[in-house]
Amino acid sequence: MDTPSLWELGVLSDEEVLETRRLLAELEQELWPALRLPGTVExxxxxxxxxxxxxxxxxxxxxxxxxERIGFELCPADDPGSPLWPVRGWLYRAEDQQEHCGGLTKELVAELHDLASQLLAGPLS
Structure with a gap:
């Protein structure tokens, strides 16, 4: 992903890099408890x-x-029982649609939004 902030970080001088690394490390420590990520990979x-x-x-x-993040990076490739598995199915349909239709339709995007709502209300709540 390319963002203005990433570009700005990329052009820092050597002197600024050390201070930036220190600040980013402190920020990570400050935000880590807020993320409340569980200890297991799953x-x-x-x-x-x-x-x-x-x-x-x-x-x-x-x-x-x-x-793509959910279906390929976070969903276990060998676990069709994962609650994230339907996202992978949606992603395959989206890739087919992009290849054959030149982009995603509003209907397909709406399906993903519905799936996201269902996951957040159900197995991922």
Whole structure:
């Protein structure tokens, strides 16, 4: 992802880099308790999926980006019983649609939003 802040971080001088690293390390320590990520890998993946789904529903995250993060990075590849598995199915349909239709339809994006709402209200609550 390319953002103005990332660009600004990338052009820091050598002197500024050390101070920035220190501040980022402090920020991570300050925010870590607020994230409340569980200790297990599965628990962390589900918590991160909740963050992605909320960002998707709030419009802060592109539908395809959210689905790729959840379906490929957070959903175990060998666990069709995972509550995140339906996102992977949606992602395959979205990739087909992009290839054959040139982009995602509003209906398919709405399906992902519905799925996100269901996951947040049910298995990921």
């Amino acid at each position: 628990g962390r993946d589900l918590a991160l999926a909740r963050y992605c789904l909320r960002d998707l529903l709030d419009g802060r995250l592109d539908p395809l980006v959210a689905a």
